[in-house]
Amino acid sequence: MKKLFLFIMVLSLIATVNAQDRKYSTFYYQRATLFEALPVTSSDIIFLGNSITNGAEWAELFNDKHVKNRGISGDICMGVYDRLDAVLKGKPAKIFLLIGINDVSRGAPADTIVSRIEMIVRKIKADSPKTKLYLQSVLPVTDHYNIFKGHTSRWQVIPEINKGLVGLAEKEGATYIDLYSHFIDKQTGKMNTTYTNDGLHLLGKGYLKWVEIVKPYIGKK
Secondary structure, eight states, rough: HHHHHHHHHHHHHHHHHHHHHSSOHHHHHHHHHHHSSSSSOOTOOEEEESSSHHHHHHHHTTTTTTTTEEEEOOHHHHHHHHHHHHHHHHHEEEEEEOOHHHHHHTOOOOHHHHHHHHHHHHHHHOOTTTTTEEEEOOOOOOOOOOOOHHTTTTTHHHHHHHHHHHHHHHHTTOOOOOOOOHHHHHTTTOOTTTOOOOSOOOOOOHHHHHHHHHHHHHHOO
């Protein structure tokens, strides 16, 4: 019985150590390894980000097989940075980046988040200089549904991040796209509940609004 107990304890310890060795979630590695195996070409348009990007069917929304989803639910700025090689290997035509809200939920200040996004921008420019980069503003959130409190309780940080992204885009020659003002409820200063049913992620109407905003940039040379 003692041997069995010790065996179980050893297995538990190994599992704990392995979990600690992982920087990101198991889902992150499931998606990231898939993206490593999938092709990217110079004709492709990449939507890169976290669960909000992950949740869309981009090729169908734009009726274009070259518009590809490279979102991973739960991703953070450094998670995107660490998987950029799988995106940049094919020198895509365009990248639409939306990242940062999960860094907000972890308590990162606005300037830190902008600095992390700057690392992403600089790597894209260095490794794929012909790729056109679009920095999309972080979307608003709302505490209306009383969930995702780590994200929604820090809703006032988001405009600070977006202000930093405007400056970053100007400095690095990227294009800033303001999604934020289209999704905000002007009375509350938070996400309009028309577009979300949990305060963080988008409903179908939200994705259609997003497509409407970025569509002019998709076909732009």
